[in-house]
Amino acid sequence: MTDVRPLLLDRYLLVEVRTDTGLTGLGESGAWGFLEASAGAVEALGRYLVGKDPLLIEHHWQYMYRSSHFGGSAVMGALSAIDIALWDIKGQHYQAPVYDLLGGKVRSKARAYGHVFGSTRQELVDGVIAAKAAGFTAVGHLTPFLDEPFSEPYFETHAQKVEGAIDAVRQYREAVGDSVDLCIEIHRRLTPTEAVQVALGIEQYHPMFIEDPVLPDNADEMAYVADKINIPIATGERLTSIWEFDMLLRRDAVQYVRPDVCLVGGITGAKKVAALAEARHVGVIPHNPLSPVSTAACLQIAASVPNFVLQEYPLGEDEFPKKDIVERAYGYDGAGFLTIPDVPGIGVTLREGAVEAAPPKPWEIQTRLHVDGSVIDQ
Known part of the structure; x- marks a missing residue:
């Protein structure tokens, strides 16, 4: 290796690893809100890797x-x-997709769920309908709560909070029938007792899973919720090691693990999480809110992991800035699946001029307050 270079582009942190043979690997960090700190870590680790x-x-x-x-x-x-970039280099070196180096394909395409966003309940319902029209058989990032502005102080009674969430899921289900799976995203907004009440209330609408019902800080709290509800729990996007996933799995606290390939140790770490989950017949739904580099890395896991279930597919990959950052070999087939490319490496390359086309957008530290002035989770 001759160079390890962090690239802050728009809201993303990509990493280029260059070699003396002319091969260049591309990876992405999932640190999200603290990309400058992660870029500093890339530079420190890069000093070890050069040579x-x-x-x-x-x-x-x-x-x-x-x-x-x-x-x-x-x-x-x-x-x-860095790990993703090294796998990208290795695939190019052997002229093989990374999944071939991981044991080969177990599937030819990856079922995906599309993101649904909205600031009003009607916008969310319309988003579910639009996702179905676009061919998706599953929709995710689908909250039963409204993501209101952080500047607006929050207050709801307990009954309003719980009943409002239950009624929202009812509306989503009635909008699309049983032909679309609903992936309900709580985004860590509930206490354990609130999570149990909401989950029991929405059970009748058969969501595929309830994601991150409580904060990720305590595996025992997730186990408490899992023990009392009848909806599968999906979680793990904030976890950074196989050992954290093991704590959830040993407690039967998760039915779908959500490793972030760009946070849990790259393709190497995500493959190990999938193996831990496979031993317990737990499914894998890789977390993916980032750039097409992340999607391309996730697809190597989707292709090679037998217990893969569903791939998160963020909106906007055909729009600025994502389309101007990288050239990608995969695509959405219009019928609910992502194609799995057969090109060497992970299947994405940095576009010429990407750094100039997408200057960095620093993350602003902000969160929402309750009407009493205390911090809430949203």
């Missing part, structure tokens, strides 16, 4: 992870981005 053989991926993973045992999203996002 090393890029094909020794597992060795480098272990060296970077165990050299200090300081983790967290900024560091693990950096390690993940």
Whole structure:
């Protein structure tokens, strides 16, 4: 390796790893709100990697992870981005898609769910209908709550909060019938007791899963909820190691693991999470709110993991800035699936002029307050 370079583009942090053979690998960090910190970690890890053989991926993973045992999203996002880029290089070196190096394809396409957003209930209902019209057989990032402006102080009675969420899911189900799976996104907005009440109320509408019903800080709280409801729980997007996933799995606290390939240790880490889940017949739904680099890396997992279930597919990959950042070999087929490309590496390349086309947009620290002035989770 001759160079490891962080690239802050729009709201994303990509990483380029270059070699003396002319091969260049591309990866992405999932640190999300703290990309500048993750970029600093990329530079530090890059100083170790320059001059090393890029094909020794597992060795480098272990060296970077165990050299200090300081983790967290900024560091693990950096390690993940580098890992993805190294797999990209290895695939190009052997002239094979990365999934071929992971054991080969177990499926030829990946079922996907589309994102649904809206600031009003009607916009969300219309979004579910539009996703169905676009061919999706599952819709996600679908909240039973409204994502109101952070500047607006929050207040609802307990009854309004619970009954409003239940009625929202009713409207989504009635809008599309049983031909679309509903992936209900709570976004960590409920306490354990609230989560149980909401889940029991929406059970009759048969959501495919309820995602992140409570904060990810305590595996025992997730287990408490899982033990009392009859809807599968999907969680794990904020976790940064296989050991955190193991704590959830050993507690039967998750039925669909949601590893973020750009945060959990790259393709190397996500493949290990999938294996842990497979041993318990738990499905894999990779988390993916980022750029097409993340999608391309996720598809290597989708192609090679037997217990893959569904792929999150963010909106806007045919729009600025995503289409101006990378050239991609995969696509949406219009019938609910993503194609799995057969090109070497992960199947994306950085477009010429991408850095100039998509200048960085720093994350602003903000959150919402209750009417009493305290912080709430939204």
